[in-house]
Amino acid sequence: MAKEKKLVESITARDEDFAQWYTDVVREAKLCDYSGVKGCLNYLPNGYAIWENIQSNLDKRFKETGVENVYLPVLIPESLLQKEKDHIEGFAPEVAWVTHGGTEELQERFCIRPTSETLFCDVWSKTVQSYRDLPKVWNQWCSVLRWEKTTRPFLRSREFLWQEGHTIHATYEEAEERTLLMRDVYKNFVEEDLAIPLVTGKKTPSEKFAGAQDTYTIEALMHDGKALQSGTSHFFGNAFADAFDIKYSDKNNELHSVYETSWGLSTRIIGAIIMVHGDDSGLVLPPHIAPVQTRVVPIAQHKEGVLEKAEELLANLKAAGYRVEIDKSEKSPGWKFSEQEMLGIPTRIEIGPKDIENNQVVVVRRDTREKIVVSLEEITEKLTEILETIQKDMYRKAKAFLDSHIHTVLTMEDMVKTAQEETGFIKAMWCGDEACEETIKEQTGGVTSRCIPEEEEHLSDVCVCCGKPAKHMVYWGKAY
Amino acid sequence: MAKEKKLVESITARDEDFAQWYTDVVREAKLCDYSGVKGCLNYLPNGYAIWENIQSNLDKRFKETGVENVYLPVLIPESLLQKEKDHIEGFAPEVAWVTHGGTEELQERFCIRPTSETLFCDVWSKTVQSYRDLPKVWNQWCSVLRWEKTTRPFLRSREFLWQEGHTIHATYEEAEERTLLMRDVYKNFVEEDLAIPLVTGKKTPSEKFAGAQDTYTIEALMHDGKALQSGTSHFFGNAFADAFDIKYSDKNNELHSVYETSWGLSTRIIGAIIMVHGDDSGLVLPPHIAPVQTRVVPIAQHKEGVLEKAEELLANLKAAGYRVEIDKSEKSPGWKFSEQEMLGIPTRIEIGPKDIENNQVVVVRRDTREKIVVSLEEITEKLTEILETIQKDMYRKAKAFLDSHIHTVLTMEDMVKTAQEETGFIKAMWCGDEACEETIKEQTGGVTSRCIPEEEEHLSDVCVCCGKPAKHMVYWGKAY
The missing domain is CATH 3.30.930.10 (Bira Bifunctional Protein; Domain 2)
Incomplete structure (x- = not known):
């Protein structure tokens, strides 16, 4: 323990x-x-x-x-x-x-x-x-x-x-x-x-x-x-x-x-x-790239028939081409859930005596913790759909985060304020002079030019730093 | 040229x-x-x-x-x-x-x-x-x-x-x-x-x-x-x-x-x-491991319909899961054949106007040069069979070569003679003493112990070199 x-x-x-x-x-x-x-x-x-x-x-x-x-x-x-x-x-x-x-x-x-x-x-x-x-x-x-x-x-x-x-x-x-x-x-x-x-x-x-x-x-x-x-x-x-x-x-x-x-x-x-x-429970892996896409967790595995049914499920999922494993350890289900979450495995499938009675399993999504009851007959088919939904939802969530962390600034004052108060990318015009990149870096405590996008927006006519004519719109940000 | x-x-x-x-x-x-x-x-x-x-x-x-x-x-x-x-x-x-x-x-x-x-x-x-x-x-x-x-x-x-x-x-x-x-x-x-x-x-x-x-x-x-x-x-x-x-x-x-x-x-x-x-024409690759398993070679490719049909064949073979490519270069068929042989591609498929007329192709094995006429309908299926036959025949041929190059010797005189006159492995008894390995190496011009097999044969009671009691049967040979 x-x-x-x-x-x-x-x-x-x-x-x-x-x-x-x-x-x-x-x-x-x-x-x-x-x-x-x-x-x-x-x-x-x-x-x-x-x-x-x-x-x-x-x-x-x-x-x-x-x-x-x-x-x-x-x-x-x-x-x-x-x-x-x-x-x-x-x-x-x-x-x-x-x-x-x-x-x-x-x-x-x-x-x-x-x-x-x-x-x-x-x-x-x-x-x-x-x-x-x-x-x-x-x-x-x-x-x-x-x-x-x-x-x-x-x-x-x-x-x-x-x-x-x-x-x-x-x-x-x-x-x-x-x-x-x-x-x-x-x-x-x-x-x-x-x-x-x-x-x-x-x-x-x-x-x-x-x-x-x-x-x-x-x-x-x-x-x-x-x-x-x-x-x-x-x-x-x-x-x-x-x-x-x-x-x-x-x-x-x-x-x-x-x-x-x-x-x-x-x-x-x-x-x-x-x-x-990732989140407070650990890693969250996108299904397309996760080494293991689902982990089968038998509930009350000492009860008759549970492990057999769980193994049967595992074999069916493997045969259907999923990357899948089973946790048959002596740990409690709660600990098993924590470990699966820490490893970022996109789904776990819980199967216990009641599930077997009802000819069903419970699929739990790693990203949202949503529980989805699926009949045993449909699971090999349905799991693809669930994994694809997770994949799409993970992208959507990250995209919403990205979009809400892009700030537009027109003045140096705003640039410095945004760098202090916000996180994320900052869009601002630039004259093309390396000296302005240096000034921005110094005054913002480390914001650097990340890239000039393919489709530049015209935010203003002048460089956010020196006020001379702007050549490009640049994404700026603190970086790893 | x-x-x-x-x-x-x-x-x-x-x-x-x-x-x-x-x-x-x-x-x-x-x-x-x-x-x-x-x-x-x-x-x-x-x-x-x-x-x-x-x-x-x-x-x-x-x-x-x-x-x-x-x-x-x-x-x-x-x-x-x-x-x-x-x-x-x-x-x-x-x-x-x-x-x-x-x-x-x-x-x-x-x-x-x-x-x-x-x-x-x-x-x-x-x-x-x-x-x-x-x-x-x-x-x-x-x-x-x-x-x-x-x-x-x-x-x-x-x-x-x-x-x-x-x-x-x-x-x-x-x-x-x-x-x-x-x-x-x-x-x-x-x-x-x-x-x-x-x-x-x-x-x-x-x-x-x-x-x-x-x-x-x-x-x-x-x-x-x-x-x-x-x-x-x-x-x-x-x-x-x-x-x-x-x-x-x-x-x-x-x-x-x-x-x-x-x-x-x-x-x-x-x-x-x-x-x-490998042989005098170059590399010969086993089908299981060959990066390309077959190369389609259009014959008289300037004639109407030949290239189209060859491309269609290529697409069908690809769709069936074969590793396949086509040689559409301006070189003569003879040169194309030589190149395919040099690269060791296990088969080539020749397709020309006459083949198209007869609804067939000619598969040529790299290992034996055997020509096999196959109907266009059957080729995607038949090719697996041909490649598997090549794989097996290549092993069989190499096994026959190996078997005919294992010599048994009982005396040092025989050991030296065999090392001079024959190539391949030499089976002989050994006492377990490193000094005998050294002596054998010197007297044979470089024959070393390769391994003690899992199933040792009892060739004689004594070491081929020193005549003391033998502990093991050893495979000897000159090695890279």
Whole structure:
């Protein structure tokens, strides 16, 4: 009993201390923990299973657009990392260096990949010759390492898991199209399968990826009103192609530089799932991505016939293709409910002697706690409908939260006041000058430009900060 | 035309120079290539797609036995690697050391994981307390790095992809059972899905994994008569548990050490697929694991209706669940055939004006080149049958080759003669003394003990080498 008691006591209320609540959920749902390697995480079975579902879902979407998977080395020679100047400036301060192999000191240092643009370019510079070799649309699922000072589960750690797509194309237009296509793939995946509504757009130059011409981002809003950059798609123009001398000959035998893109989404997104959907009872997982969609909980399981019927139900649900499990432990139903809720399993199915008598089960939704009585004959069919309703309702709820946390400001005074009194995104006009971004950040205590949306609204003619003519409408916000 | 010509000219005959043939197939089938990072490979789309199919197939088999996937850090602190003495002795000479993070020199060095026993033990030493926490049956798909001096595609490289399973158990028996279960999972997978027959058994002490009490192995025979260790399953007893202090309290609150296992299979197995099944026309992939199972090749595709009909066929096959593609390029049918054969695609389906007239297609098997005329109505059904026949025939052929390359010897003279004149496995009795293994290796020019099979035959009473009483029958062979 001591252990069970701990389970419930140890969760901080979400609105009391959001950061502590987050840490508690990650720990109690056993998603990941700090490893003995400073700054690195152990991705435990419950957390990794979410990542596996994200991987298989996203990988399918990638392949439908013609993506091929590859795997390039974990090490990058220092000379290779240095070929593109903006890129090395961005990454050199935060890479880990390998200096010895076995007992030998190496002639050239290698870094552990912080991202792999340089490796992909190196392969292509040696193998691409003709327009017939184009495009290359490659992706790899791997881990990368950046020597971060602070660690927060899923949100920031030295090593994290991600996919990094890299592509080269014959024309500017085709590469730009791919950049936007992958932003859309991310957007559709996150909205449809993770039930997380997004604000999307282009990064301002100061927030771009090191070496990119344009960075497109999808930004989600956490329950504490902070933004989380959840996936990015970069258009490089010819920058890497020129640095790495990747040229192709066209049909007339004329040489041209290729155009490049890259795009990535990481285990960070698991942090978004927790912080968008979770509540005071723990994790709430969207059915599309939940490793377990329903947990069968026998009630009064010592009574004759209950366990048999529960096992029969389990087998039927499994056969119907659901991801399902049963809790046959000796714990009381109340404790079993708490555990299922902590793990965020979208539904539980209660089945006890009375239910069996009435030829029914009780489905309890994790998101709303609504109880739905379903006949045993209909459950394998009906459960799909319930899970789909949960998926849609979770999105709708998060969308309503997002919409009610977007504020429009026209003056700097308003900007500062809104940043102090409200949470969420702030829409405001901007002149395009990095100095104004700096001023806003300072005066608001950390509000940064999140993105310039595809469809800009004309809020006013002038920059909210300096009053000079406005170039763009920008979404601003405090961010993770 | 120059490029097409190259395709065919560049393959060395398999029986003329096996090593060169292997390199040629890897290159021309575009499976992988040497990267700019010395000793590391680029796994290209055609090669990585095979690995993806291996992963999903094997992962499903793992999960059916209760395996949970996790991900632990790529870095191991030096002090952690040193905790188990045999283990550090085995691996220290071949790891890469990280000494700097960003611009700072680290207080303690980290190595890039060569294998992760120490990390898994570290997690468990901090989290396992009670018998209720056992067993842990964990696995991770990742890359590992060992500072090898030589590189051969898939067979030996500094970084390679693999899965490493690690488990802990309350009892000796349960851990031993898991060790054998995973050997069986490997064996069934490799025989059923890769169509590669095996010799299996226990390693002699000199060939065991660093730190293991017993190592079980699956050994395949390549077409050149050399063995390839294709997967291993290790039983550690309490060795790591004691070094890492992993103890659990039983129902009576008494403390015990846990028992541990680990098991791994790597991209090396792709080398086995190539070297067991490949021929002078290139790769031959088993249908169960082939990324593409059939390629539709339109004949006289400029003629009216041919391409339409071919596309219709492609769509039907796709809808029926086959992994299928079409070659609509401007190349001649002969060149298209050569390319499909080089890539090892198990079947091609030829469809031309005459076929359409007769409402039929011609299916050509990659393994036997047999042509099978099938009516258009029946093709979606019939193809499954053809692919299954290919799968079985490939296994049968490889099994006949294996069986005809197992030699029994009773004297050292015979051992040396057989090693000189024949290729394949040699069965001979052994006294259990490492000195005899050394003598055999020297006198035969490199024959080593491959394994002690589960069912030993009694060939004679005495060791083939020293004449002292024999303890075991051993499979010997030259190995990759």
